[in-house]
Amino acid sequence: MSRTMLVGYDVEWWGEEPITPRFLREARRLHHALGIPATLFIVGRTLERWEPAFSEVASDPLFDLQQHTYSHQLLKTVCIDDGASVRVVPGIGLDEIRREVRRTSDLLRDRLGVECIGLTGPWCYYRGLRDRPDILSVLHEEGIRFTRTDGRNEHDWHPVPLDLQPYWYDLAGFPDILEIPVHGWHDSTIRAEVLGWNDLDGYVRSVTPYIDEAAAQDKVFSYLQHDWTSIRDDPEMTATEHLLRYAQERGLAFATYADYYRAALSSRPREKATARLS
Numbered sequence: 001m002s003r004t005m006l007v008g009y010d011v012e013w014w015g016e017e018p019i020t021p022r023f024l025r026e027a028r029r030l031h032h033a034l035g036i037p038a039t040l041f042i043v044g045r046t047l048e049r050w051e052p053a054f055s056e057v058a059s060d061p062l063f064d065l066q067q068h069t070y071s072h073q074l075l076k077t078v079c080i081d082d083g084a085s086v087r088v089v090p091g092i093g094l095d096e097i098r099r100e101v102r103r104t105s106d107l108l109r110d111r112l113g114v115e116c117i118g119l120t121g122p123w124c125y126y127r128g129l130r131d132r133p134d135i136l137s138v139l140h141e142e143g144i145r146f147t148r149t150d151g152r153n154e155h156d157w158h159p160v161p162l163d164l165q166p167y168w169y170d171l172a173g174f175p176d177i178l179e180i181p182v183h184g185w186h187d188s189t190i191r192a193e194v195l196g197w198n199d200l201d202g203y204v205r206s207v208t209p210y211i212d213e214a215a216a217q218d219k220v221f222s223y224l225q226h227d228w229t230s231i232r233d234d235p236e237m238t239a240t241e242h243l244l245r246y247a248q249e250r251g252l253a254f255a256t257y258a259d260y261y262r263a264a265l266s267s268r269p270r271e272k273a274t275a276r277l278s
């Protein structure tokens, strides 16, 4: 499945303002208008806070629901070097990872009837989880079969090039877990720290080269937005609409992350999918 754009929203707002319900309403309107599927990676606390809004989207065939941990703790420590300063943000331990993931999968199952198989790692990390088979082991035991954790460059910064295409965690010993990296910049970072929140045109121009490259080179473009960023200074999601239409015009296909994972699994040579390296 190449020449494809995967749209994933990290849904993680739990403040007082009804940001998440507003976002879900606008995202559903937009995606239905364009006929484009998307995945919501949901923080457990956010699901508890805005459950009625999620109940509606849970039965929407255009949307796939996966998780983003219970309280947005980092799975892995990041040492962010943005060229001007270094910030270290610590990851949590394995027991806490298990609690965070299990609690959210339980919420998705009990409240929305959704079986969770995918996870976006809060903040994302350089190399994803290739250097952390211990974390992969916990995720595997908790039923996770695709991750979206590789989303920082060698400085734990951005952007991440499109050359980094989805890969199986063979060498870490988990050939049945697929990593689907996040490309480019995190929208929250480039809009807050580089462009300014109201520079929507600049933001769109920062993303379209990835769409062009995916179309020209038959690649997958895995794209990240958030609930709170999607409607910040853009309540009707016009920048998102522009990007999605642009990708349609360039002939990209769209899939949910879960459908992309299932297609990758079914096209994988059988011996590879079942082999477990020791």
Ligand SMILES: [Zn+2]
Residues within 6 Å of the ligand: 010, 012, 068, 072, 122, 123
């Ligand atoms: Zn997040």
